[in-house]
Every structure is written in structure tokens, then in C-alpha cells.
Amino acid sequence: MLQTWNRYAFIRFVLFLIPGIISGVFAAEYFPLICWLFCTLSIAYLIFQFFRGARFSIPHSVVSGIIAFIVCFSFGFLNTYWQAEKHQNRHLLNIDSEEILAFRSTLISAVKPTDKTYGFKADVSQIKLPSGWKKAEGKLLLYLEKDTTTSIFQYGDEVLIRGKLTELTEPRNPEEFNYKRFSGFNRVYHQQYVLQENICLIDRNRGNIIVAASIKTRKFLEKQVEKYIQDARSLAIAKALTLGIKEELDNDLRNAYAAAGAMHVLAVSGLHVGIIFIIVSIVLKKWRYHKKGRFFFALISLLTLWFYAFITGLSPSVLRAATMFSFIILAQTARRRTNIYNTLAASAFVLLCYNPYLIFSVGFQLSYLAVAGIVFFQPKIYHLLQFKYTLADKVWQITCVSIAAQLVTAPLGLLYFHQFPTYFFLSNLVVIPGAVVILNGTLLVLLFSFIPIVASALGFLLDYIIRFVNLLVFGLDIFPGSIIDGVYITTIEAWLIYFLIACLALLIAEKRYFYMKAAFLCTLLLSTSMISRQWTNFKEKSFIVYDVKRNSALSLRVGFNQFLSVSDSLSKDPDKLRFHIYPSQLKAGIASFHPDRFQPDTLPLFKKWNNIELAIWQGKTIACLKEQSPSEITLKEKVQVDQLLVSNSSVSNFDEIKRIVHPKKIIVDASNSYFTIQNLKASFEEENIDFYIVDEKGAFELNIN
Structure with a gap:
């Protein structure tokens, strides 16, 4: 058993490196202790190895191993700390953003166009403070106003921008996706929307030469594909599957492929690099196992994989996959006594040393789990059944790959996406062969693009192949129970x-x-x-006013039952419902709510009287002002309410409120205008009223025991 475990050296390294990386992110304050521990134990390990003889006792070996693993843990911690950048004094996080008047930065990503902006990732080099220019460092997301002036910007441009930096904010609603933490794992902590008059070009070609060439090559190939594939959806699929350009995929396409368990096809990653590797293996089959030819096979394979990574813009997912397969190719070529698991761990170890934050990437996690699951489970599942005919056997092979990959990636799918595709084994019978055909077809279109008549014929044929694959994927969505969604796990x-x-x-x-x-x-x-x-x-009772810009949304929940009221515009916007409201519903176990099937409550809990909505809930009196109340209303005695919700700029000051109700607490939701909120805030402060501004503090939550 010990000898068997010794074959998995890099697996042990990775198992200790990963906790070190996680500790380096969430417990950075222990840096001095870990630094001292790393230096001390590294010296101790070298001493142990120097005095170790040909034979040594088991305790000596155990102590040496423990020291080595703690050193590996410490290295993971320190490497993460040093690469974080935010611990440096001149990092943007350590500078008061209110004092920044302008900043100088370099665009370090390809442009990502949206309907209204051009998006870039930028690296700041200098900032202007009232005292003058100062060196700084830090990355941010830039969103440039979309017009003819800003369309000239590209990767590698150095720009000067006038304006302050905005730090990314925490989630505004309970259980909402934490975009600040997600961006932090990419070492991005700020963002800025820039008007065209506030940006100017200083210099060009300041980025990495190889990355710049890769982006330009992908842009050129994108234009070639656009010439020969006419259908918009077919073109979007061809670009996404071959070149990794996903911006043109519409929501229906994304949802259909996600429901079919085939979303991985639309993101250039391990599957696509694996297809390229298989093609090379088939073409050079006679060289692969030849004593001298295997080095030629390895060279051609590596060049092909990395050339493919180059034409896809050197995206992180492709680089990960190319690195993984490179290690597999090198291990097979060297014919070392190793195994696939150790080879995978070795590639993961190198990638995590280069960028420790990859461990928090969902793509990284899914890629390695899927490959490991396929390697382990696929042969065992495959041998459960045997088929006489070749076609049936090939179908069974693909099915086994799908089952093996789904088995090990399903927990992450439930954790991150809260759904499980039930017909994944059927969809993969379509999309995996389809991906092979589409990828090769698109590459052939590009290869023959200098012969328009051939490229046009190939593009025409490819267009209908993609339409057929899309038809089958959309067809799976009409099957009963095609997807199990609304699943929440911690x-x-x-x-x-x-x-x-x-x-x-x-x-x-x-x-x-x-x-x-x-x-x-x-x-x-x-x-x-x-x-x-x-x-x-089941025991929870909560009152929540959600923070959704220009909309009102409140929830009164007792156990698994709730009353949910949202504005009309929000009720018709499933994307906003999914992002802002759905996460808290999932955690609470509210099975009746789904953003795609949302229907407003037909039996309202609130009773309306003169434009005032009132409800008695769990011993609390709650009132809502969504419309202006008639000014002629006069009451002998004010209505006593525990919580008053003000929406839709229905009042502008406290005087309009106190003539009708006497609230213990006033909540001003995000549907009110900025000027209304400021007027109310000033009025409340003057009257010494207990109030809560949702637009400033995020969602309001009240839990009743």
C-alpha cells in the first residue's frame, strides 16, 4: 500500500498546497508566522535529507514527510500572499479612492462589447492625487461608453482616464451572487464606467506581444467565419465552440444547452482541446507508439495544442486544458513509471504555483474533476455491458463518458448552478459528436477561406449541421422533467x-x-x-425588502410559505428575479417560486385603503405607501404601524406620512428616485425618526423569533 501511495507524489503535494492557498486568501494576517515556519522547516528538511543514510528508521521518514508537507502548505500560503498584490502599500485598495482625480492604465484583455459599453480589464500604473502623480498598482474593470470614439481602443493600449475609481460592492440582497469576491479571486477590486470625453489614448502596443498577436489572430479568424456562416445562431455556436467567443450566444441558446447538460460544449475548454488531441492521435497513429516516432508525435501534438490555444485568444480555460494535455503527452512520451492521476496532479500543481487563485475557478474545478472521473469510472462502467455491434459499442462508450463526468461534477453543479440535467446521457450523444463535426468543420472553413467557393460550400453545410444539433438540443427541453432545478446545498x-x-x-x-x-x-x-x-x-419567520434598482420587492415568509410582492416591471424580468431574489428563495426552501414561472400572488396579504396597504403579520402591523394618498384624508387618531414601506416616490417628506400613520420604523426601498430618497433622509434625520434606506444599505431583513 505504501509503495502504491508513493506513486502519487504530486497528488500529496496538491492536497497540501490547496489548503495553503485557501489559508493565504482568508487568513492573510498570519503571514509573519507562516513565513517564519516556511524558512525554519525548509532548513530542517534540508538537514534531514543531508544526514539521511541509505537506511533510516520509519519515524525519521515520517517526520521528514510531515515537514515536507508543511513546507508545501506554507509555500501555497506565501505564494498566494505575494501574488495577491493588495497587501502592497501602493495598491488601489490601500488608497482613498475619493482623492483620485485621474489614473493611467493599460488595457490587458480583449474587448468585450455589450449593448451599451466596451468592456476591458485594465492594469493601473499611476494615479493623480491632489498632491500630484503617484505610482500605484491594481487591476480594474473598465466600461467605456459605446461610440465611434471608444471603438478604437484595443488590447495593449495605454490610456489616461479622468475620474474616481469605484470599489466593487458586497452583495445587496441575501444569498445574492458575490461578484466582489468572484472578481477578487481574479485580483480585480474596482470598476469604472468612463464617458468618451474622459478618456484619451497615450500609447499603443504596451501589452504582451504574444497575447496581442493571439487576439489579433482570433479577430481575423472571426471575420473569416462571419463571411461563410449566415445564420446568427449557427454563427454564434461556431464562434463559441471553435474560437471561444461567447458574447453572441443568446439566453435561449444558453438555457437550452444548460438544461440539456451540454453547456460545456459552448465554452472552449478540455473537451475541445481533447478533440484536437484525438484528431492528431488518429492522423499520427503509426508514430505514437513507435520507439523513435513518439518524440515526433509529442512535438507535433504539443505544437498543435498550443497553436489552437493561440488562435482562441489564449483564454484561461484553454491554457488550463492545454497544460493538462501537455503533461499527459510528455509523461507518455517519456514512458516514466507514473499514472494518469499523478500526471493530472502535476499539471494542477504547476498551474496553481503559477496562479494560486485558479483553485477558486469553477472551470478549473470542473475540468480536473471531469477528467479524473472519466479516467476512474468510465472503464468500470463500460465493462458492465458488452455490445456485439460497433455502433452500439460507440454509443455505449460516449454514454459511459457522460455518466462518469456527470457523477463527479454533479455536486459542483448543484452547489453553483442549483440544477441537474436528467437527460445528459442523451444530449451528449448528440452534442459530443456534434462538437467534433462543428469544430472540425469550422477549422476547415478557416483553412479553405482563401478559396471562397470551397469555404462557402463548407459554411453552407456547417450551417445546417449546427441547426440540426440545436434542434435536437432544444427538443430535449420539451421532455418531461428535462431538468431538476431549485436544488440548494451548502x-x-x-x-x-x-x-x-x-x-x-x-x-x-x-x-x-x-x-x-x-x-x-x-x-x-x-x-x-x-x-x-x-x-x-421551517421555524424561520422573516420580512425582507429587496434591493432591486428602480423596483420594489418585499417578502413575508413563515417556514416554507411566503407572500411575495414585486413591481410589475420586475415580475416580467426573469433575469433580475433570478439574480436578486431567487438565491434567498432557494436557501429558504421556497419551492413555489421560480423566476421563469413567476406569477404574482392572487390573494394579497395587504388590504388597500385610500392608497395605503395594510397587513397584520405575526403580530406586526406593516403598511406600504406605493401611491400618493389623498390630501383630504384626516384621521382622529393616527394608525400605529411597526414597519412602514415607502415605494415609488409616493411621498417626499415626513409631513406627508405623519398625518396618516405613526410608524416605529420607516423603510425606503430602491424604487424611489435619488432626490426623493435624499429629501426623505433629511426629513427623517430632522424628526429623529428610525429609518432604513435600502438603496444605501442593501436589502432590509427582519427575523422574528
Whole structure:
């Protein structure tokens, strides 16, 4: 067993490197201690190795191994800390953004056009303060006003921008996607919308020469594809699948492929690099296993993979996949006594040393899990059935690959996307062969683009192939139960599912009773966690006013039942419902709500009287002012309310409120105009009223025990 484990050296390194990386992100304050630990134990390890003889005791070996793994953990911590940049004094996070008058930066990404802006990632080099120009560092997202002036900007341009920097904000609603943390993992902490009169070009070609050439090449190839594929959707699929350009994919396409469990086809990654590798392997089959020809095969394979990465713009997902396959090719060529798992771990180790923040990338996680799952489970599933005919056997092979990949990626799919495609094994029978044909077809169109008549014929044929694949993918969506959505699990529960999968895998491989007991324990802990979470949801009583710009939305929830009221415009916008409201509904276990099938409540909890909506809920009196109340209303005694919600700029000061109601707390939601909010705020402060501004503080939450 020990000798077997020794074959997995890089797996052990990665298992200790990853906790070090995570600690470096979330516990950076321990940097001095970890730095001292790394230096001390590195010297100790070298001493151990220097005095180690040909034979040494097991305790000596164990101590040496423990020291080595702690050194690996410490290296992961320190490497992450040093690459974070934000710990430097001149980083943008450590400078008061209110004092910044202008900044100088270099555009370090290809342009991402939207309906209203051109988006870039930029690297700041200098900032202008009232005291003068000062060196600075930090990355940010720039959104340039879309017009003919800003259309000239491209990767590598150095620009001067007048204006302050805006730091990315925390989520505004409960359980909302944390874009600030997501961008922080990419070491981006600021963003700025720039009008065309506030930006000017200083210099060009200040970026990486290779990256610039790659982006220009992809742009040229994009134009060639546009010439020969006419249908908009077919063109979007061809660009996304071959060149990694996903901006033109519409929501219907994305949703259909996601529901079919085939979204991975639309993002250039391991699947596409794997297809390229398979093509090269077939073409150079006689060289691959030849004693001297294998070096030629390796050289051509590596050149082909990295050339493909080059024409796709050197995107991170393709670079990851190319690195992974490069390690596999080199290991096979060297014919070292290793295994695929150790090779995968070696590539992951190198990538994480280069960029430790990759561990937080969903693409990185899914890529390595999918490959590891296919390598381990596919042969075992494949041998469960045998087919006489070649076609049936090929169908079974693809099905086994789909099952193996889905088995190990499903927990992450539930954690991040809250859904599971039930017909993934059918969709992959279509999209995987389809991806092979579309990828090769698009490459042929590009190859023969200098012969217009041939490229046009290939483009015409490819157009209808893509339409046929799309038709089949959309067809799966009409099947009953095509997708299980609305599933919520916590990070701990996802880990428990993976521990369960690992225990079952080891049970299959080792056939030891211990792993069955471990699997049972994981199942017990997972069930306990889910039951405990649902019991907590069942007992909760909450009042939430959501922060959705220019809209009103409130929720009154008791256990798994709720009253949800939203403005008309928001009720017809599933994208906003999905982003701002759906996450909290998922966590609370509200099965009746779905953004794509939302219907306003027909039996309102609030009763309307003279444009005032009133409700008695859990012993609390809640009032809503959504429209202006008639000025002639006079009451002998003011209505006593616990919470008053003001929406739609229905009042402009406290005087208009106090003639009707006497609230204990006033909540001003995000549907009010900026001037109304400022007027109300000043009025409340003057009257010493307890108030809450949703537009400034985010969603209002009140939990009742």
C-alpha cells in the first residue's frame, strides 16, 4: 500500500498546497508566522535529507514527510500572499479612492462589447492625487461608453482616464451572487464606467506581444467565419465552440444547452482541446507508439495544442486544458513509471504555483474533476455491458463518458448552478459528436477561406449541421422533467457528497469494508445536515425588502410559505428575479417560486385603503405607501404601524406620512428616485425618526423569533 501511495507524489503535494492557498486568501494576517515556519522547516528538511543514510528508521521518514508537507502548505500560503498584490502599500485598495482625480492604465484583455459599453480589464500604473502623480498598482474593470470614439481602443493600449475609481460592492440582497469576491479571486477590486470625453489614448502596443498577436489572430479568424456562416445562431455556436467567443450566444441558446447538460460544449475548454488531441492521435497513429516516432508525435501534438490555444485568444480555460494535455503527452512520451492521476496532479500543481487563485475557478474545478472521473469510472462502467455491434459499442462508450463526468461534477453543479440535467446521457450523444463535426468543420472553413467557393460550400453545410444539433438540443427541453432545478446545498454538503463518492470509488478499487463504513458515515452526516437546515428554514419567520434598482420587492415568509410582492416591471424580468431574489428563495426552501414561472400572488396579504396597504403579520402591523394618498384624508387618531414601506416616490417628506400613520420604523426601498430618497433622509434625520434606506444599505431583513 505504501509503495502504491508513493506513486502519487504530486497528488500529496496538491492536497497540501490547496489548503495553503485557501489559508493565504482568508487568513492573510498570519503571514509573519507562516513565513517564519516556511524558512525554519525548509532548513530542517534540508538537514534531514543531508544526514539521511541509505537506511533510516520509519519515524525519521515520517517526520521528514510531515515537514515536507508543511513546507508545501506554507509555500501555497506565501505564494498566494505575494501574488495577491493588495497587501502592497501602493495598491488601489490601500488608497482613498475619493482623492483620485485621474489614473493611467493599460488595457490587458480583449474587448468585450455589450449593448451599451466596451468592456476591458485594465492594469493601473499611476494615479493623480491632489498632491500630484503617484505610482500605484491594481487591476480594474473598465466600461467605456459605446461610440465611434471608444471603438478604437484595443488590447495593449495605454490610456489616461479622468475620474474616481469605484470599489466593487458586497452583495445587496441575501444569498445574492458575490461578484466582489468572484472578481477578487481574479485580483480585480474596482470598476469604472468612463464617458468618451474622459478618456484619451497615450500609447499603443504596451501589452504582451504574444497575447496581442493571439487576439489579433482570433479577430481575423472571426471575420473569416462571419463571411461563410449566415445564420446568427449557427454563427454564434461556431464562434463559441471553435474560437471561444461567447458574447453572441443568446439566453435561449444558453438555457437550452444548460438544461440539456451540454453547456460545456459552448465554452472552449478540455473537451475541445481533447478533440484536437484525438484528431492528431488518429492522423499520427503509426508514430505514437513507435520507439523513435513518439518524440515526433509529442512535438507535433504539443505544437498543435498550443497553436489552437493561440488562435482562441489564449483564454484561461484553454491554457488550463492545454497544460493538462501537455503533461499527459510528455509523461507518455517519456514512458516514466507514473499514472494518469499523478500526471493530472502535476499539471494542477504547476498551474496553481503559477496562479494560486485558479483553485477558486469553477472551470478549473470542473475540468480536473471531469477528467479524473472519466479516467476512474468510465472503464468500470463500460465493462458492465458488452455490445456485439460497433455502433452500439460507440454509443455505449460516449454514454459511459457522460455518466462518469456527470457523477463527479454533479455536486459542483448543484452547489453553483442549483440544477441537474436528467437527460445528459442523451444530449451528449448528440452534442459530443456534434462538437467534433462543428469544430472540425469550422477549422476547415478557416483553412479553405482563401478559396471562397470551397469555404462557402463548407459554411453552407456547417450551417445546417449546427441547426440540426440545436434542434435536437432544444427538443430535449420539451421532455418531461428535462431538468431538476431549485436544488440548494451548502459547501459542507457538497464536500460530504464528494467524500461519499471518494469512499465508494475506493470501495470499488480496494474492496475494503472500511470504505463502506466511511461511506455510511458520510451519508449520515449529509442527511443530518440537510434535515437540520430544513428544520431551521421551517421555524424561520422573516420580512425582507429587496434591493432591486428602480423596483420594489418585499417578502413575508413563515417556514416554507411566503407572500411575495414585486413591481410589475420586475415580475416580467426573469433575469433580475433570478439574480436578486431567487438565491434567498432557494436557501429558504421556497419551492413555489421560480423566476421563469413567476406569477404574482392572487390573494394579497395587504388590504388597500385610500392608497395605503395594510397587513397584520405575526403580530406586526406593516403598511406600504406605493401611491400618493389623498390630501383630504384626516384621521382622529393616527394608525400605529411597526414597519412602514415607502415605494415609488409616493411621498417626499415626513409631513406627508405623519398625518396618516405613526410608524416605529420607516423603510425606503430602491424604487424611489435619488432626490426623493435624499429629501426623505433629511426629513427623517430632522424628526429623529428610525429609518432604513435600502438603496444605501442593501436589502432590509427582519427575523422574528
